[in-house]
Amino acid sequence: MNSAAFVLIAILTLAAALAAATLQKLMHATLSFAVALVGVAAFFFLLGAEFVGLVLIFVYIGAVAVLIVFTILLTRRDVGKDRGANWGGALLAVAVFGGLAWAVFKTQTVATGAPHIRALTVKRIGEALMTSYVWPLQCVGLLLTAALIGALVLVMEEKR
């Protein structure tokens, strides 16, 4: 049953990703991108990493997709124009795909049976974040606070 679910989710994710890359209307592309992200979150659910899947939906659908949508809305509307094939982008995509494929083939232990791991509970993630990864966590927190204050400064009313 799990493999059937895997195939179904994989088809959905890939189709949505393809749609996101090829659809003419920018808004449709964004929404297909959101669907693709839901598919990725479903993979995490299938692997038992519920927390990661939920955070993925939370951050990418709830924040990033909405941000993209706002960006599209508040910028110029020249979506109808056909700008021709983007060769630089295609080159970059091929390079990334090649790099990933190289990394995957270089890893030799893929075929061996996966070791039995404990369920990834929220408690374990919290413990790891608060003990071994506390410095990276604090750095990320500082960065996000700086970004928040920066956003506030940008929109602050100028006193005259």
Add this chain to the structure above:
Amino acid sequence: MSKSVDQIFVNAKQWLLSWLMPAPAWVVQIVSSLINIFALLAVFLTLFALMSVLERKILGRIQNRYGPNRVGPFGLLQPVADGIKMLIKEDIVPARADKLLHFLAPILIAAAAILALGVIPYGRNMTPFTIDGGILFFFAVGSTTELAVFMAGWGSNNKFSMLGAMRAIAQMISYELPLIITVLPVVMVVGALMPDRIVGAQAEYTLGVVPRWFVFTPWGATAFILFFVSGLVESNRTPFDVPEGESEIVAGHMTEYSGFKYATFFMAEYIGMFAITGLATTLFLGGWHSPVQVLEFIPSYVWFFAKLSTLLLVYIWLRGTLPRTRIDQIMNFAWKFILPMSFACVIAAAVWHYAGRGLRGWLWSFVVIAIVYTALSMLLDTQRKFAPRVYRFAE
């Protein structure tokens, strides 16, 4: 006796599943999920129908008139009439609309609202969908609502719809932050994201009389009020219903919807309201536990729905009492008052925990809340005298 009444629905489901014994495990699992889904939909769609007629009745009372009283006894069959009316109405889709998005938006918004109901414990052993990060699931599902509102606004290809969607998304994003941060103290104190564990942590009674609900601690009371106000905004209810302010932008993102699609939006709004009040009950009001120990013989689900109905009554009461606020007032309130106060709740909960969770912790966390509240009210009090309004961008 009381125990069997308490578990009657759980036992009924087990009995239904026992018919399926020879079937493979995955069939049983799917059927079990389907039973949960049907039960949830039946209960909450009935509650939606009841709530819509009760709201109109109570609003009528508040405004010194009768409200619906023609269909059935006391107007109780009004939702049936409304439903039939909505079903046989013409479904109008604007010619220039984005047909697909216009069609998908009500479906997505209703699905998100119904999914959020799944993780709330309605009684002893009565959580439809048990998951380790249940609270996170609730908010993750809820965050997709914004995209659905956007699809409705953009797909309609109408200025009113777009403006309404922009307003809705702006206020929903602003209030999602305090909504989640006010949940944090509870999660910190319990040490779990699972709704069942949170309810379990509020099970005991001090001296056998006062229940240990989180709303009876200073940080809990503050967080509950903030959560309630943020929930009010999230469900786009008066006094925070600018996204569909009739006097300004017709019906916001629902302007171009008619017939059953409009009814679906309406239903999603109410179901979202049930979900948010259900979560408030679970987090702060002890979930399905009874308020007094001697009354524990009353089934757990009765207590849950009693608390839920009380909160819903407050929603209706507020709608009948308060006028609509302006969008800039809503935003200022979120970022300048609610957000700092909810951070104060997190700190107060930590203080409460480290001062021993007893009377001393109670006092110390009260001091923290009081200091932050006083400081904020002094900072926000701009001492501005009332004067003619100065327009910066209009003459």
